[in-house]
Amino acid sequence: MNGAHDCGGMMGFGPVVAEENEPVFHALWEARMFALMSAVGDVGGWTLDEDRAACEAMEPGHYITSSYYEHWLNGLELLLQKHGLATAEEITSGTATTRGQSVTPTAAEVVWPAVTAHGSYERKADATPLFKLGDVVRTRHLNPAHHTRLPRYLRGHVGEIVACHGAHVFPDSNSRGLGEDPRHLYTVRFKASDVWGNAARDLIHADLWEPYLEAR
Amino acid sequence: MPHDGHHHDHDHEGSELSPLALRVKALESLLVEKGYVDPKALDVLIDTYETKIGPRNGARVVAKAWTDPTFADWLKRDATAAIASLGYTGRQGEHMVALFNTPETHNMVVCTLCSCYPWPVLGLPPVWYKSMPYRSRAVIEPREVLKEFGVEVPDEREVRVWDSTAEVRYLVIPERPPGTEGWSEEQLAGIVTRNAMIGTGIVTA
Structure with a gap:
């Protein structure tokens, strides 16, 4: 989706303002929002890709002018309704009027093992990788209406494969409830001068799945 | 706000x-x-x-890489396993890659699409990392952004920007500053800053 979240290369946002001695959370509601997303995510039945898709599904003007945890709040409210865990009325009132679903909430004592568990997004795939280290590829011109992880600023550009990561869960499918659909994942190196048409000698890298790429 | x-x-x-x-x-x-x-x-x-989970973890990884060549080599080959050996595993650190700064290369990490960040080693990201100015500008004018952090990269040094678009998470291993010869791992960890491990800072003794 060509949303406001896909902001690489946009201009006009001003300087990067870093805060000295920044706290982890700036308000209690941010901390509670972070924890809610994590805890409900354990039992909600959605994937991380669906979570990202929900957080970026905001109206562009609203997305740009709201904070990170407001994106999460909007995302969680959407996910709860979509998965039948809560109604819009309940979310507004904060009071349950329907039974919802029967789940076992994450207990305090399993938080640490859960957040530190070894996980992996790599999966076995039958298909052999189309590309290998050193191959020159071109990113496709894709403008899907759904969640994708090929940023707009890197579409239609030539790059080189600098790492092969095996097959990973494919967000374009997984975010839509179409299964993990593992596809080969590569780190692709682009010359900044190719991407931006300037004289910069810097390099830009992105981790891109095979369906985003074609042989040059 | x-x-x-x-x-x-x-x-x-x-x-x-x-x-x-x-x-x-x-x-x-x-x-x-x-x-x-x-x-x-x-x-x-x-x-x-x-x-419990914050940039002190990453600082330990960096300090060990500076003092233990075998560990540094492991970090280059398989950062996920090397970092896990120090006990740093889990959410948003499932697939780790370590980027070593050198006199020729300065690495810098961003997530233009959301705010992906290596939680097990750096904790949760600071507001600036999640902000539109950083996400939009890091890929198109990295050197200008670095200047705003007080990092002047000489023309002859290449800037390598890493946009975290998948579940691979990047940790920058900054250069060890001069004047730290003979320092203990603990002393070294004490001078490694979060920004240096994102690539928007350098470590000074």
Whole structure:
């Protein structure tokens, strides 16, 4: 989706303002929002890709002018309704009027093992990788209406494969409830001068799945 | 915007809550009432990322890489396993890659699409990392952004920007500063900053 979240290369946002001695959370509601997303995510039945898709599904003007945890709040409210865990009325009132679903909430004592568990997004795939280290590829011109992880600023550009990561869960499918659909994942190196048409000698890298790429 | 630098304990209850705080409070009440979350688990989650999982973890990885060539080599080959050997595993660190700065190369990490960040080694990202200015500009004018952080990269040194578009997470291993010969791993870890491990800072002794 060509949303406001896909902001690489946009201009006009001003300087990067870093805060000295920044706290982890700036308000209690941010901390509670972070924890809610994590805890409900354990039992909600959605994937991380669906979570990202929900957080970026905001109206562009609203997305740009709201904070990170407001994106999460909007995302969680959407996910709860979509998965039948809560109604819009309940979310507004904060009071349950329907039974919802029967789940076992994450207990305090399993938080640490859960957040530190070894996980992996790599999966076995039958298909052999189309590309290998050193191959020159071109990113496709894709403008899907759904969640994708090929940023707009890197579409239609030539790059080189600098790492092969095996097959990973494919967000374009997984975010839509179409299964993990593992596809080969590569780190692709682009010359900044190719991407931006300037004289910069810097390099830009992105981790891109095979369906985003074609042989040059 | 809640950027006043106060810890969340300073928040007030009741009518002084902002509309967002009220929405989150209502949501928590609802989700607890429905039996989806245990409020004690929420407390533990918050404490975990406020006090246990943060940039001190990454600093230990860097200090060990500076003092132990075998570990540094392992980090280059398989950062996920090398970092896991120090006990840093889990969410948003499932597939780690270590980027070593050299006299020829300066690495810098961003996530233009959301704010992907290596939680097990750096904790949760600072506001600037999640902000539109950083996400939009890091890929098109990295050297200007670095200047705003006080990092002047000489023309002859290449800047390599890494946009975290998948589940691979990047940790920058900054150069060890001169004048730290003979320092212990613990002393070295003490000078490694979070920004240096994102690539928007350099380490000085």
